[in-house]
Amino acid sequence: MQRQNYRSRDIESTVDEAIYYLPEDEEGTALRDRILLISGIAAMERDKLVMANRYFSDVTLESVFTPPALLHYGWNLLAQWRYEDAIQPWRILQQLYDEYHPAVVESYLAVPHTLELVDAVNQSVLAYERVEDRLSVMVDELKQLNQRDSLGAWLGEWREENQQEDWGWQRQKLTDLPQSQVTRFAQGLLKEEAFNQELARLHDLDRIRADLARALYQLGLWQDVLEQRRSNLEALGGEALLDELEARQMDVLRDILAVQDRLLDEDETVFSFASKADEVRISRLRNVVPAVTALQKIGTPTRDLAPYKERWRRMRGLQLWSIYEAQPQRKWDTERDHMILRSETDKLFRQLENTRTSLIWADSYWQGFPERVQQLKTRIVELDVIVADLQQEQESVLTDMARDYLTELDERLTLYLAQARLALARLYDDSLQQEFGSEPVASSAEPARDVKASTSEQTGKEAE
Template sequence: MRRPPRFSDWLTALLLAGGVVGGTAPRAAEPVSGTVVRDLYYGEALFQFYKQDDFDALTHLLVARDAGRVPHHEAESELLLGGLYLSYGQHEHAEEVFQRLLAGSGDAAVRDRAWFYLGKLRYQRGLDQEALAAFGRIGSSLPEALAAELPMLVAQCHMASGDFDGARRVLEEWDAPDSWLAYARYNLGVALVRLQRVEEGAALLDRVGRMDADSDEQRDLRDKANLALGYAWLQANDAARAKPVLERVRLHGPFASKALLGVGWADAVAADYRAALLPWLELMDRDLMDSAVQESFLAVPYALGHLEANGSAVERYQKALATFDTEMGRLDGAIDRARGGSLLPALLQDDDADLGRWYWRLDAVPDNEDSRYLYLLMADNAFQEGFKNYRDLVALERHLDDWRQRLETYADMVEARRTAFATRLPATEARLATVDIAGLQAQRAALANRLAQADATRDVAALATSGEQEHWAQLEKLAADPGFATAAPELRERHRLLKGVMLWDLDRGFRERSWRAHRALRDLDRELATAEAQLAGIQAAGTAEPARFEEFAARIAALAPRIGSLQAAVAATLHRQEDTLVAMAVQELGAQKERLASYRVQARFALATLYDRASTQAATGRGAAP
């Protein structure tokens, strides 16, 4: 007969899988609410950040800081930069930023946030004691959201380093916000169970296991607490307390299979094998890739054997062997396909490849023959993080290819403008050759001299209009006529009056006409200066523009190999990441196959035991016959 399961193994696996859980953490480097934006480029980076486009936020912020465009947000922008590096997993860059902030900032709020993110960074890198040291430097100026998260991170550090008493002290003293209380109780309960203080841990886990739940996340946490508590009681050989706790787990939740298996073993420990068959038979109809379902294929004949239904037990063991063999063959095919390179592209076939989304996770799998195995990979956080990096690399590869194509477009634009300029330049130069700036300036000088003479001699006729000058010339011509002296007195008097009136009018308007003439002369000076500058600019452009075109072409040509180098680096990194993910997938699929192989060995051994028992009973019966 197969021995009962090792409840300690199940509990250890469960608790290690759970670790310390928490609600949705705040985004890395979340700016303080109510920030007044004084620099446009910082506001633009914040806009990209709040769009959750971390890639553009990071690149735009780097450019703005390099160009000195965020003078009023130096500390805030550096803190945001460090958080963006952290969200991208660029731990070394992030730590450099936070260390600079700590060395240069006197603002307590900035320093506290820098210590917080530095501690979080160290925790993510597995430096638990260094993380605790950073958390210990935090004062009282953390924003509310970060202050709420801090005790959970400290507890995680203690638990990751095996200091469960330290985790208990932190969580017991934590006056957690409502949204964190259930997680705190669960984590403290897990810590106490690990310390073999089951009764204390059970009280907390039971409280979480009975809580009202308003969301799927809370319902999952409630089920997880009941599952952990149930297996803790099984490990403590208290099946009577384990069963009702495990029965609180939802039948269609993510933890239902393990709960059904545990309920069956609680009945089996109490020697109620008929009752144990009910949850185990229910399990056998579920997805075989669930390890609890696999175990049910052995648990059912185990119970049947105890019920002396040896024939049915043999049939069930034989069915288990056939099922395991079929599934192992399918796993071999899935492993071959994973090694063949079809796994990762299939996972991204429906993705929008938006670069820089920190929150992205793989939430759905393609509809193909390997889908049932991929769900197990999706549940693995290490694979999720690795696949997120792979996805970012794919998106970055496309981004660089887009820039390579843009450079080709820019090079074509520069060449088109250079050709157009060279085509138009001769005609422009020919037209410019007809413009006599020197002659115009000479005419202007002559006009200025005439105006100066008119002002000096008060030559009112010099400023007369063309009509007035024509009339004046007629009067002068008439006076110069030899016959004018013998003309009638009335005619000469009339001539005198006309000339006098005209002189009076010209003299009366002389000052205004002189002012207008000087103003016109100044306008002419400006126009000539503008024309001269434009002419000089056009002439200079004939020399400078080809040089500018060459400069642009050289810059584009210099960027092209840089992008090519980056593309090569990304391609190499992408290939290594792909190999890593494929190895993880193959390892997971191989572990599933090994588990099935182990169960297969147990089934064969149990089957052999049944056959041996039947043979012994048959031999005993023959020996007892008369």
């Protein structure tokens, strides 16, 4: 609306409405200060100085828009011939912000200029002298810092601090440059979007090189693992070991089949699924039969073998009854254990087959793999060289931008310094002219007093 020359009343109502509905948080406060700053500058351009005072005075003292608002506020008051009031915003600006801030530097000249307008010549001279000394130091320091080596070290420190920053939203921290003299001089440069974009590109290149270095390191680890696995596989003797295991597996399978045949034969046995103790007792019963038979052959009328035979039959019946009673459970347990053994044997057979297949695949997998890893490492090294060249170019771009900005700042500070020195020369000349004009002709041969001494005396009287 301001650029398209809307009516002042429409702009004022829009500004008031926008400020009223802004949220009371950090972002809302920053936007409010920015609106007030822009509106104040527009009001100054339209010669609505009283309204500009209201806009500038409503800006808070804790945002990035505070320094330019205080600077313009002083100039706006100066335009209304409110000289003493104009100095106050500049004093606040110099107290709150760094002396290298562009707005603060400009306020250095504004204060003695205002003092000169109110005929405070002595104070103005002292203020101009302080400004001259300060600007001289700043110009000399700026010339020393505006070198490729110092700017390269400045960027190197920033890159070292941000080397752990990853991609994405965390890159907003890239604008936090190290606290150094270069940063103090380049405060205005750090606010430029173009410079921040170039910084982001340099950070991206740094991250790419870091990723390439990490990939190269991981490929080196893969090469080591590859050689170790190949050596272990070759030392293991996989083929011979698998043949031996398969032979053992066949022996176990034959034993299992023999057990299966025994189980089939067990069903046709009288004392089937007898335990070891049962077999001992059965053996004892069988050993009794020949003895009874022998006694029967040599039997005498007085010897009755019927009780022995009855006892033998009774023991045999008890033994059969005991074995038959436990037979179902024993048969079930035996068949179950046999099936589990067959299942484990089948699993072992499948594992051996899979191991042999894996061994065949491993042998084929090693083929060409070292060459592929080496090709990738070569490619990464080539990319790293390319990115390194891009890094150097990007460093040169950032260094040139910083040098151009510092050169312009050097010219501006030199101009401020020249203005301060010209103002001092003019004030000295005016003071000398007044002294020569007020003295009698007879005393014209006497040496003129030093201007600085006279101004110091007058300052002392004003202080008293």
